[in-house]
Amino acid sequence: MHFHNLLNQWDWDEVSQQIKAQTHAQVIDALNQNRPSLNHLMALLSPAAQPLLENLARKSYHLTRQRFGKVIHLYIPIYLSSYCENNCVYCGFKVSNSMKRKCLNKQELLDEGLAVARTPFKHVLLVSGEAGKKVGCDYYLEAIEMFTPYFSQISLEVQPLQSYEYEKLVHKGLHGVFIYQETYHQKHYPLYHPRGPKSDFAFRLETPERLGKAGVRKIGLGTLIGLEDWRTEAFFTALHLSYLRKKFWKTNYSVSFPRLRPIDGPGFQPRFTTQERDLTQLICAYRLFDPDLELSLSTRESANFRDNAFPLGITAMSAGSKTNPGAYAQQDSLQQFSINDERSPEQIAQMIQSKGFEPIWKDWSLFLQQNNSDNALKPTQSI
């Protein structure tokens, strides 16, 4: 059975109501579980858990130290292309935005890779808009091949691909793929994704299964917080995660928390606003539900929030992010979205150390994934 069949057995509104109806006693019961079930997760996500947020945070902090230690992993996104065929109503790269588009050519890719390789980062996330003919599997194969000498972990956040394409990418050294469903609300999904390949809800939804089959080591899930009720989205993300964990047990999983915020002036306004308190509850609820899950927090969030929230459950953070292609090698192009934490990687590392944590720049070596590789991936080069 595919996850889509499972999802179809659930009713969005019923789940929302069930979460809202959770009681204080149910939250206490969920807090007392070693391995909370999906029913317990409903309680942890519920409004009834808000007064117990300190209890959630304490347990979440403890579980995170136990499993991951006093460390935080750092990575940096590299934007490859701002071309996009989709018209997602919330996105700065949408096709209807008349803007100067940029797709890094070979030389620019290399320049960008070298610019990042001069920083302490060893884990990179390659990001692109969806323009399959211009920026497709072949382009990503080339980018990964170009970057493997310099980085020890290369992941993708791009359009969904076919399983055989992921297999090819894994052979070249791909480690993880982050593919956010944006929303699990099937009826509302077309409202946000009216045009382009991304309007196909099912193809996107089944991407993690194609990733699992292709042997991708890490799968990143998530929704765009603010499109729909965050509590219900979190439940369905966890349902998806639970399904995948059983089916692809050799895969590592990660959940991210991209959050839309109200903006001044014209532009997309999130239907549901979420406060930092909500986001904190969400992070802690996931940690309690799945103590082994990697949780990632991006520079979309403010410096103050990141500094205080990361010890509660986060395992990885981006730093020094620029969201326009070619930005690290200093080229001008438009950003996909603005970031709220503009500190340098060194400043972030110092902040992490000042909190009593070790910033981890490297926690993988490409030579460890020989099984999937048709030619030996050597240790990274220092430049």
Place this chain on the structure above:
Amino acid sequence: MQTLTIADRTFQSRLFTGTGKFASNAIMAEAIKASASELVTVALKRVDLQNQHDDLLEHLHSPGLHLLPNTSGVRTAREAIFAAHLAREALNTNWLKLEIHPDPRYLLPDPIETLEATYQLAREGFVVLPYVHADPVLCKRLEDAGAAAVMPLGAPIGSNRGLRTHDFLRIIIEQSQVPVIIDAGLGSPSHAAQALEMGADAVLVNTAIAIARDPVQMALAFKTGVEAGRMAFEAGMASPSNQAQASSPLTAFLD
């Protein structure tokens, strides 16, 4: 106390340590020093083998402290063997903690791949210390395959739950012709003491030291626990009994 010999190396300390999860490399180095450990395992994925000044490795340069590279992250024998070759070349040691855990969640070792990799690496001259389930038959098979020691788990890695596999560890210790190092799950010095009391040759501890409020103090506590356990073992512990020992034995008339 008796020394411990594994392959060609003799150890005064029966406490081996790890390098993950510490709040800083400086604290890690201090804790390892306090533990008096002479063998420290380091994940190949964490170190930059091309960098002569890798910060983690620099903190482990200490007289009498030997590196035990581990293959954490690999999922197959093939990957482990490739990683072992690189480790030997870059770190100048043929010692290897063989960890093959395809399940990234509980990090439980794959017995089939581990046995195959042990066999091949031992034939190539590696000193292989495989991390395995507390499976007595598997441990004997690993011994036959050339393992220099076996490292059965007490409980899942990082769980601090102690000797959950006690009954099987007892059989492994009884049967083994190579040193038995209990690895993973030891959460307190009393767990370590218990392992040594029951005859384990050594223990490997990481999480319990690394995430303690005071890792240096905890390292010292583990050192003491391990020494106490070993001393008790060598002293010959009295067996526990549910019966009172009568001061006037019923069979004294036979003497």
